[in-house]
Amino acid sequence: SDYAGNSFGSFPNGLAAVFGPDAIPQAGLAQIVAFVGFLELFVMKDIEGTGNEFVGDFRNGSLDFGWDTFDEETKLSKRAIELNNGRAAMMGIMGNMVAEVLTGQTMYE
Template sequence: MMKSILVAAAVAGASAFAPAQVGKTSTSLNAFENEIGAMVPLGFFDPLGLLKDADQAEFDRLREVEIKHGRISMLATVGYLTTASGYRFPDFPADVPAGLGAWKALASTSDGQNILGQMAIFFALAEAANRNVDWNDGWEPEFPGDYRNGSLDWGWDRFDDATKIKKRTIELNQGRAAMMGILGLMVHEMMGVSIIFPNPSGL
C-alpha cells in the first residue's frame, strides 16, 4: 500500500511540470492549452474568461503581468515573514511593527519618510530595469518576462529546452503560490487573526 502511494506521488510530481491535455473548448482557447502553466489537475484554467477571444499577443501580455506579480509576491512574502520573525536592518527604528502596520509607522516620522522615499526610488528603478528596452533592436525576448535585454545571461542559454521549460514552470508556480501566500497573510492580519509565528522581539 505504501509503495503504491509513493509511486502515485512520484507520478503526480513528475506530471506537475508537463502541460496538461484537456478537452477542447473553443478555437481561440485551444491555442493556449499547451502553454506553460496549464497543468494537472486543472489544466488550462481561465474561470473569468479573460482569454475567450484573446490572440497570442494578449495571452503574452497577461502572462507577463502574471509573472511580474508572482515575482513581486515572492519578494513580499519573504519580506513579510522576515520582519515578522523580528529581523531588522541595523539602526532601523525598533518601534516599527511588522506587517502592514509598518507603512503607517514609517509615514509618521521623518526618518520613516526617508525610508519610504528610498523604497519608492528602488521600486521605480526595479520597474525600469525589469522590462524590455526599446533601444536594443537587435534583441528579442525569448518568452514573456524575459528581461535580459541582451546584456544579462546568468547561464540561461546553456540550458537545454526541457530544462528551460522546467525552470519557467517552477517560477510560474512559485509566483502563483506566493500571490496566494501574501494575500493570505494580509487578509489574516487585517482580520486580527494573523497566522504568522510569534515575533520574538515583541513588535
C-alpha cells in the same frame, strides 16, 4: 539607526509598519517606491536584440546563469516551475495579510 534616531527594530511588523501610528516615515516609503521605479524604468528593460526569448526575460546580455545551455523543453519546464512558485508565494503573502487583518496579529506574534 538613521538621522532621526529610528532603528529597524523600532518599527512594527506587518501592515502596521505602513499604516500604523508608529509607521515607517513617508519619506522612507517614498525612497523605496523611487528605487523600485528606477529599477523598472532603467534596469529591467526589454532591450531588443539581447537574447530576450519571452515576456519578462530581462537578462539584457549582462546576466546569464546558463539559460542558453538548456534545451527548449527544459526551459519551458523551468519557466512553468518559476511561475507556479511565484503564484504560490503571492497566495501565501495574501493569506498572511488576511490573517493579520482578521486577527490583529502578525504571523510572528
